[in-house]
Amino acid sequence: MTDVIADGAPAGRHKGSLLAQDTRTKKRNAAEARFKIYGLFAICLGLLALVWLVTSIISNGAGAFQQTFVTLDVTLAEERLDKNGNRDPDDLRKVSTFGYAPLIAEAMEAKMTETGIAVEGLSAKDAAALVSKESPAQLRNFVLANPDQIGETVTFEFLAGGRIDGYLKGRVSMESAVRDSNVSPEQLMLTDAFVEAGVVEKRFNWLFLTAPDASGQRPEAAGLGVAIIGSFYMMLVVLVLALPIGVAASIYLEEFAPKNRVTDIIEVNISNLAAVPSIVFGILGLAIFINFAGLPQSAPIVGGLVLTLMTLPTIIIATRASLKSVPPSIREAALGVGASKMQTVFHHVLPLAAPGILTGTIIGLAQALGETAPLLLIGMVAFVREFPDGPPEGLFDPASALPVQVFNWTQRSDPAFVERASGAIIVLLIFLLIMNAVAIMLRRRFERRW
Amino acid sequence: MPLLWLVLTVLVLAAAGFAMGRGRAMASAGGDARRMHSLPVYYGTNVALFVITPALGLLLLWLLVQPAWIENRVSSDIPESAIGESSTLGLVMSDVRRIADGLDRAVAEGVIGEDEAREMRTEFTNVRDRLGEVGVALGSNVEAPILFAAQQYRQMSATGNLWMTVAVLAVAMVGFAGALVLTNKDYRARNVVERGVLVILIAAASIAILTTLGIVLSMLFETRNFFSQYPWTSFFFGFEWAPDFRGNSSLSIIPLLWGTLYISFIALLVAVPIGLFAAIYMSEYAGPKMRSVAKPLIEILAGIPTIVYGLFALITVGPLLRDYFAMPMGLGESASSVATAGVVMGVMLIPFVSSLSDDIINAVPQAMRDGSFAIGATHSETIRQVVIPAALPGIVGAILLAASRAIGETMIVVLGAGAAAAQFNRGLGELVNPFEAMTTVTVKIVSQLTGDTDFAAPETLVAFALGLTLFVITLGLNVLALWIVRRYREQYE
Numbered sequence: 001m002t003d004v005i006a007d008g009a010p011a012g013r014h015k016g017s018l019l020a021q022d023t024r025t026k027k028r029n030a031a032e033a034r035f036k037i038y039g040l041f042a043i044c045l046g047l048l049a050l051v052w053l054v055t056s057i058i059s060n061g062a063g064a065f066q067q068t069f070v071t072l073d074v075t076l077a078e079e080r081l082d083k084n085g086n087r088d089p090d091d092l093r094k095v096s097t098f099g100y101a102p103l104i105a106e107a108m109e110a111k112m113t114e115t116g117i118a119v120e121g122l123s124a125k126d127a128a129a130l131v132s133k134e135s136p137a138q139l140r141n142f143v144l145a146n147p148d149q150i151g152e153t154v155t156f157e158f159l160a161g162g163r164i165d166g167y168l169k170g171r172v173s174m175e176s177a178v179r180d181s182n183v184s185p186e187q188l189m190l191t192d193a194f195v196e197a198g199v200v201e202k203r204f205n206w207l208f209l210t211a212p213d214a215s216g217q218r219p220e221a222a223g224l225g226v227a228i229i230g231s232f233y234m235m236l237v238v239l240v241l242a243l244p245i246g247v248a249a250s251i252y253l254e255e256f257a258p259k260n261r262v263t264d265i266i267e268v269n270i271s272n273l274a275a276v277p278s279i280v281f282g283i284l285g286l287a288i289f290i291n292f293a294g295l296p297q298s299a300p301i302v303g304g305l306v307l308t309l310m311t312l313p314t315i316i317i318a319t320r321a322s323l324k325s326v327p328p329s330i331r332e333a334a335l336g337v338g339a340s341k342m343q344t345v346f347h348h349v350l351p352l353a354a355p356g357i358l359t360g361t362i363i364g365l366a367q368a369l370g371e372t373a374p375l376l377l378i379g380m381v382a383f384v385r386e387f388p389d390g391p392p393e394g395l396f397d398p399a400s401a402l403p404v405q406v407f408n409w410t411q412r413s414d415p416a417f418v419e420r421a422s423g424a425i426i427v428l429l430i431f432l433l434i435m436n437a438v439a440i441m442l443r444r445r446f447e448r449r450w
Numbered sequence: 451m452p453l454l455w456l457v458l459t460v461l462v463l464a465a466a467g468f469a470m471g472r473g474r475a476m477a478s479a480g481g482d483a484r485r486m487h488s489l490p491v492y493y494g495t496n497v498a499l500f501v502i503t504p505a506l507g508l509l510l511l512w513l514l515v516q517p518a519w520i521e522n523r524v525s526s527d528i529p530e531s532a533i534g535e536s537s538t539l540g541l542v543m544s545d546v547r548r549i550a551d552g553l554d555r556a557v558a559e560g561v562i563g564e565d566e567a568r569e570m571r572t573e574f575t576n577v578r579d580r581l582g583e584v585g586v587a588l589g590s591n592v593e594a595p596i597l598f599a600a601q602q603y604r605q606m607s608a609t610g611n612l613w614m615t616v617a618v619l620a621v622a623m624v625g626f627a628g629a630l631v632l633t634n635k636d637y638r639a640r641n642v643v644e645r646g647v648l649v650i651l652i653a654a655a656s657i658a659i660l661t662t663l664g665i666v667l668s669m670l671f672e673t674r675n676f677f678s679q680y681p682w683t684s685f686f687f688g689f690e691w692a693p694d695f696r697g698n699s700s701l702s703i704i705p706l707l708w709g710t711l712y713i714s715f716i717a718l719l720v721a722v723p724i725g726l727f728a729a730i731y732m733s734e735y736a737g738p739k740m741r742s743v744a745k746p747l748i749e750i751l752a753g754i755p756t757i758v759y760g761l762f763a764l765i766t767v768g769p770l771l772r773d774y775f776a777m778p779m780g781l782g783e784s785a786s787s788v789a790t791a792g793v794v795m796g797v798m799l800i801p802f803v804s805s806l807s808d809d810i811i812n813a814v815p816q817a818m819r820d821g822s823f824a825i826g827a828t829h830s831e832t833i834r835q836v837v838i839p840a841a842l843p844g845i846v847g848a849i850l851l852a853a854s855r856a857i858g859e860t861m862i863v864v865l866g867a868g869a870a871a872a873q874f875n876r877g878l879g880e881l882v883n884p885f886e887a888m889t890t891v892t893v894k895i896v897s898q899l900t901g902d903t904d905f906a907a908p909e910t911l912v913a914f915a916l917g918l919t920l921f922v923i924t925l926g927l928n929v930l931a932l933w934i935v936r937r938y939r940e941q942y943e
Contacts, residue, residue: 028828028831029828031828031830031831032828032829032830032831034830035829035830035833035834036731036735036829036830038727038731039727039728039730039731039732039734039735040731040735041727042723042724042725042726042727042728042731043727043728043731043732043744043748045724046724046725046728046748046751046797046800046801046804047744047747047748049751049797049800050747050748050750050751052766053754053758053759053762053797056762056765056766057758057761057762060765060766244654245654245657246654248650248651248653248654248655249651249654249655249657249658251651252648252651252652252654252655253655256648256651257655265659266655266656266658266659269658269659269662270658271932272662272925272928272929273658273661273662275851275854275855275924275928276665276858276921276924276925277857277858277859277860277892277920277921277924278858278860279858279860279892279895279896279917279920280665280669280858280917280920280921281665282895282899283665283668283669283895283899283913283914283917284661284664284665284668284669286899287664287668287669287671287672287914288664288668291905292514292518292668293513293514293517293518294517294518294521309661312657312658312661313658316658340640340644341644342644342647342648366753367753369755370754370755370756370757370758371755372755372756372757372760372860372861373756373860373861373864373892373896376896376900377895377896377899377900379900381900392454403755403757403861406757406761407757407760407861407864407865410760410761410764410865418765421761422761422765425757425758425761428755428757428758429754429758432753432754432755436753
């Protein structure tokens with residue numbers, strides 16, 4: 001201050017009252033307020049993105065859990081299905097799904113007469129197209145399983161076609177139907193009449209969770225069954241391999257490894273592996289497990305192995321942190337009463353670190369469950385309709401996986417698959433939510449502060 | 451013997467070994483555990499370890515080596531004439547494998563006998579129809595040398611499996627007998643078991659190294675194949691990406707790298723300001739209550755699988771950007787664009803930037819802030835002029851880590867960025883237009899390696915060269931970032 005006065009600077013600068021702010025202070029305070037608002041704005045933007053993401057997925061995907069069903073009474077005419085009348089399974093098998101389609105058309109006509117609904121300009125064939133193309137197959141499977149029902153009239157609930165389903169969900173309108181070669185306004189009018197008569201109704205769709213994938217023309221029948229099983233098998237492989245290997249590696253690095261060059265290399269290696277792009281692991285899986293070791297493509301075992309390698313760093317890092325948090329006094333006490341180093345670790349340190357290890361493992365599994373890119377390279381994108389066998393043979397059968405199924409559905413042209421893909425994401429997110437909730441609960445319940 | 455049974459047999463043998471080893475040690479000590487060197491359980495474990503480790507190790511090795519060895523033997527016996535003009539050895543070998551599998555299945559289902567499978571000749575039997583009966587669909591009729599190769603393949607696999615079973619069981623028995631003979635009350639069982647366990651632990655730890663080695667070697671090997679068919683100068687310095695499976699492709703990395711870097715740049719443009727300001731607010735202004743709510747919520751963004759972001763880009767962000775920005779401004783009509791992928795990827799990266807920066811800002815000593823307050827700086831001035839400069843190296847490290855994530859990200863760009871490579875001959879305008887569809891290195895790795903691929907064509911092998919480049923770039927960024935962050939942390943500790 002003395003310098004300023006000595007320089008002869010105007011002394012009137014601080015003449016103003018302490019209570020009233022001068023312009024410079026005001027400017028600085030405004031800058032302060034602005035800066036704070038930027039920060040708040042950034043956080044809000046981040047949260048907004050999260051909310052937007054979740055609502056977009058849920059609003060798009062919620063429809064997949066509802067599906068439109070058509071209830072029809074089908075007469076399983078003997079002269080069509082079993083000409084010989086001897087119910088021989090081989091003879092029954094000879095009637096293809098094309099042989100069953102007329103039955104549905106007849107049932108549809110009967111239903112229209114019964115309810116007194118008639119739509120002008122709608123042919124019987126178009127009316128029958130209200131039900132999914134999957135329905136003849138459904139009928140055929142039923143007959144093959146219950147040959148004694150031939151000749152009877154049985155009530156069936158058929159899936160409605162994708163466009164009809166879309167109409168009830170607001171995806172298809174009368175205007176769009178005029179331009180659509182797959183559906184006509186007359187069919188939609190019939191649908192409206194059927195909805196009033198209670199023949200067509202929208203219900204919760206278990207098939208979405210249990211049915212296998214379906215081809216591009218019948219989105220209404222596509223389900224996640226194979227994908228859920230495939231993902232489950234892969235998680236099984238990851239758990240069985242990654243947990244013991246990861247824990248063993250961490251124990252060595254944390255408790256036994258001498259401080260030397262080799263240990264350093266391993267440690268740097270692990271932290272780098274955690275940051276290698278996932279697609280590179282896919283290339284590794286393709287080159288080593290499929291091309292070199294000759295394991296089958298699209299098999300959960302290969303997916304599981306690749307995901308194991310990806311998850312290992314996560315589990316190792318979590319396990320080491322939790323081993324490190326066990327205080328040295330525990331080890332010293334064990335050594336003091338005569339336990340060997342190995343006994344100390346396995347009898348005392350490991351049990352105390354177990355909750356942390358478990359939490360880390362679950363989080364690693366959750367990561368692996370959502371991973372897509374490496375699975376694309378090992379052929380999990382294949383169209384799989386058959387359920388894999390039970391483990392262990394099933395691990396070598398082709399299967400899909402939840403995230404890959406999502407990708408698969410996004411590649412199809414029918415807009416109904418967008419709804420399916422979003423629905424599959426909801427299922428995936430629910431699984432992730434459960435896993436993370438369990439991890440958090442475990443941590444809350446068992447975490448010990450030393 | 452099926453694999454499962456073999457493994458189970460070894461395990462049963464190990465269990466028996468455990469009981470017998472323990473019993474034998476106890477007997478030699480006259481039933482008094484105090485006279486033994488180790489606790490009884492160690493004698494049992496010792497025998498079990500001697501049974502399991504060598505046997506299962508051999509099994510694993512055998513399973514890895516046998517298919518490659520058989521493949522090699524069989525493929526060298528296939529005459530040149532059996533490989534058609536449009537075909538390659540790789541495709542023929544996959545036919546051979548399919549036929550061999552089909553024969554196996556036919557025998558297993560009892561459609562044909564073992565002898566028939568072995569003696570089948572194309573002159574007498576229509577192999578395609580016979581295999582069709584058991585649900586193995588073949589593309590074309592089977593030629594004699596290929597059927598012969600398939601039969602040879604089966605035979606070799608069968609003999610190989612037989613020898614494997616014998617060898618594994620023999621090794622297990624030798625381990626069993628050897629360990630049992632050694633067992634008596636003075637045998638230092640605990641020390642041996644503990645040494646064995648330590649070896650297992652070391653083996654587990656070196657899997658990390660093996661993985662890296664596997665990544666590098668598998669990609670190096672195939673990349674070398676690629677460069678033997680395609681000049682490396684055109685790969686690194688060409689300006690055109692136009693793969694053509696009929697040959698004569700242009701496979702240059704520059705257009706892909708341009709797309710990758712451009713999208714990553716936009717992603718960082720979104721993520722860095724938002725992440726950084728969020729971190730500053732969280733560590734400097736927010737109270738503990740807000741912090742405990744907002745921080746985990748933002749970190750949820752990091753836990754969401756990338757396929758979810760991809761779908762979000764495809765069905766929500768892409769159409770939005772197209773309808774409200776690109777079309778009105780006349781910049782493009784494509785929903786998948788650099789901007790779509792960049793913005794969504796930016797959202798994904800927010801928590802990476804914010805969490806790491808938050809940690810680093812928190813590590814700046816309070817004394818530095820107090821000093822700044824004491825000379826009259828406002829909070830924001832302190833942050834801008836003291837805290838951020840002090841935390842800068844760490845923040846740069848965090849941004850580099852986020853950049854490496856962005857470069858290696860796959861699903862968002864597969865679904866959001868499009869499949870057309872940047873075209874350098876159409877002028878700069880299209881190259882820098884953010885609403886133009888552009889593709890990246892990762893997208894092309896996926897598209898070149900999915901579907902039916904022929905591992906002899908440069909169009910497939912280029913994926914390995916791309917992968918290696920990607921690996922090197924991200925590894926470099928990571929090492930640099932970790933080095934910067936670590937150096938910085940030490941500075942204030």
